Amino acid sequence: MRLPTSAHTCRPWRIHEFAGDFSVQDVWSFRTPGAGPGDFPVMLAALREHAGLTNQPQPVKFLFDLRWKLGALFGWDEPSAGVGRRVSSLRERLPGDLRDAPRGPDDDDMPLKAVYELDTEAARELANKTVHTVMHLGWVQGADGEHELRMAVLVKHNGWFGRLYMAAIAPFRHLIVYPALTRRWEQAWRRRHDHEQESGR
Known part of the structure; x- marks a missing residue:
């Protein structure tokens, strides 16, 4: 469900x-029946196990594949445009306690890289020639x-082109x-919750 x-x-x-210099583009909620206050790590584990890009429905895979092909054609995703090159990682802004907290794992199935991971929230980032974006997950x-x-x-x-790009892909998002x-x-x-329940019996 989309939220304000x-x-x-x-x-x-x-x-x-x-991250005060970032604008909030979208906010979405996801139902997790039976979830309790301490189940955020369980949810993150479920996403890593069952909800990576390779596990998405065909229309989503098609759109992502098209985006990567366009990026390769026009050079949107060159290393020089990424985190640590065109823009600094948000990790460089973290206060000491967050910098010392676990980051969360990275893998090839998740193009957004970990910034931090806490008991009730986590953040990942990605940069290219269009935007510097952060996906924030909260419980x-x-x-x-x-x-x-x-x-x-x-x-x-990233300038007027980034604004046009985000406006163009909004209907697809x-x-x-x-x-x-x-x-x-x-x-x-x-799936993860049912497995946890069965394991606890």
Whole structure:
């Protein structure tokens, strides 16, 4: 479910301390039935196991494959445009306690690289010639009393081209990518949660 920007900005996330120059592009919620306050690590493990790019539905895979091909054709994703080259990593802005906290694992199936990972929130980043973007995941208590996953996409545009690019892909994000991610991420939770329940019997 898509949420207003305030659903992210009103919460006391640590990301607010050092990403004030990023704009909140999208906020999305994901249902996690039966989840408790300490289940954020379980959710992250579920996403790593069952919800990587290789496990996405065909329309999402097609859009990502098309994006990477266009990036290769026009040089959008050259190393010189990435984190540590065109822009500094958000890790360089972290206060000491976050810098010392676990980052979370990186792998080839996740193009966004870990910035930090805590008990109730985590952040990953990616940069290219269009944007510097951060995916923030947070764990909150929903209106029904159960906990759920929230995702916020934060963006710093690379000039006018970055703004045009984000405007152009907005319909694909909202009509195809995020709804498909919602189904896959919620499935990942149910599979992991059911497995945890069975293991605990």
